[in-house]
Amino acid sequence: MSDGFQTLNPAEIINENVVCDLCHSDQTTPVHQFSWMGYQGHFVKCTSCGLIYQNPRPVAESRFKLFQSLEYWNHQQAQKQRSRDFLNYNSYLGESEWRKRTSQIRLKWITPHIPKGARVLDIGCADGQFADTLAQGGFDASGMDISLPMIEAGRKRYDVNLIHGALEGDWPDCGQFDAITCIASLSTFSSPKAVFANVQKHLKKGGIFFFNYGDYDRVLSRMFGARYPYFRLSATYLYTSETIQKYCTQAGLDLRMKWTDMQVIPIIRPFKDLGFPKTAQFMSAIGLDQTMIKVPIPIGYFAYAIIA
Numbered sequence: 335m336s337d338g339f340q341t342l343n344p345a346e347i348i349n350e351n352v353v354c355d356l357c358h359s360d361q362t363t364p365v366h367q368f369s370w371m372g373y374q375g376h377f378v379k380c381t382s383c384g385l386i387y388q389n390p391r392p393v394a395e396s397r398f399k400l401f402q403s404l405e406y407w408n409h410q411q412a413q414k415q416r417s418r419d420f421l422n423y424n425s426y427l428g429e430s431e432w433r434k435r436t437s438q439i440r441l442k443w444i445t446p447h448i449p450k451g452a453r454v455l456d457i458g459c460a461d462g463q464f465a466d467t468l469a470q471g472g473f474d475a476s477g478m479d480i481s482l483p484m485i486e487a488g489r490k491r492y493d494v495n496l497i498h499g500a501l502e503g504d505w506p507d508c509g510q511f512d513a514i515t516c517i518a519s520l521s522t523f524s525s526p527k528a529v530f531a532n533v534q535k536h537l538k539k540g541g542i543f544f545f546n547y548g549d550y551d552r553v554l555s556r557m558f559g560a561r562y563p564y565f566r567l568s569a570t571y572l573y574t575s576e577t578i579q580k581y582c583t584q585a586g587l588d589l590r591m592k593w594t595d596m597q598v599i600p601i602i603r604p605f606k607d608l609g610f611p612k613t614a615q616f617m618s619a620i621g622l623d624q625t626m627i628k629v630p631i632p633i634g635y636f637a638y639a640i641i642a
């Protein structure tokens with residue numbers, strides 16, 4: 335499981351100051367301060383356009399290390415080694431069974447919009463599990479991700495084309511696509527503007543961009559307060575539907591529709607995540623640890639936009 339994954343030492347993270355990715359202003363107000371294993375991070379809000387982002391934030395090299403790390407992809411195993419603070423995924427590769435069921439929901443949402451056999455690229459694909467779901471659904475699917483250990487794990491698991499690379503830079507010569515998907519990744523990019531520009535460049539005329547995002551303006555997001563789950567090192571940006579609309583407009587994408595995202599999760603997970611470990615232990619003891627439920631994600635949206 336730990337093949338190729340590195341250890342992330344928070345003391346070695348190097349920071350830089352950045353300006354707003356959306357409007358280039360450097361005027362901000364503080365939003366939230368968080369800590370992870372001694373690392374202190376700050377989210378600020380651009381006073382000009384409203385984009386919420388981490389500033390200062392890890393430099394490109396430190397961000398690259400983050401996405402190769404066991405701490406990011408497998409908290410369970412990293413915790414045994416050293417860290418107690420949760421960073422991102424409990425066990426990404428170990429939880430693929432219920433991720434596959436969530437992928438089936440999203441496949442159903444996407445399928446009516448694009449013809450069978452269409453070329454689809456999943457960006458921020460991790461091990462390519464969703465790209466594989468797309469391939470099983472009859473599409474000519476590929477995936478691309480910055481994490482080399484995840485791409486290598488995926489090449490062993492799935493029979494889809496997986497590309498290793500940063501989505502913010504120039505994409506390899508992969509041509510144009512009928513659709514591009516981006517699931518649970520939009521908050522992690524160093525420059526969403528650069529990614530949206532690449533999406534625009536690599537979509538065919540009339541092509542569709544499908545993506546999901548957490549919306550910080552939703553009532554339930556605000557109710558989380560300091561426990562809002564995206565206040566973490568790996569989330570470079572926090573979005574609202576307003577800032578997402580601005581990114582789409584900048585990239586010549588017409589945002590057509592959004593709806594509350596859904597996931598299939600183990601029934602005990604909300605109790606674990608929200609700080610009720612004893613309830614989770616009890617549910618596990620009575621045999622509910624393998625029980626899955628389909629739940630709406632009331633802090634996030636699934637959306638699609640069409641290129642003009």
Ligand SMILES: [Zn+2]
Nearest residue numbers: 354357380383
């Ligand atoms: Zn701004």
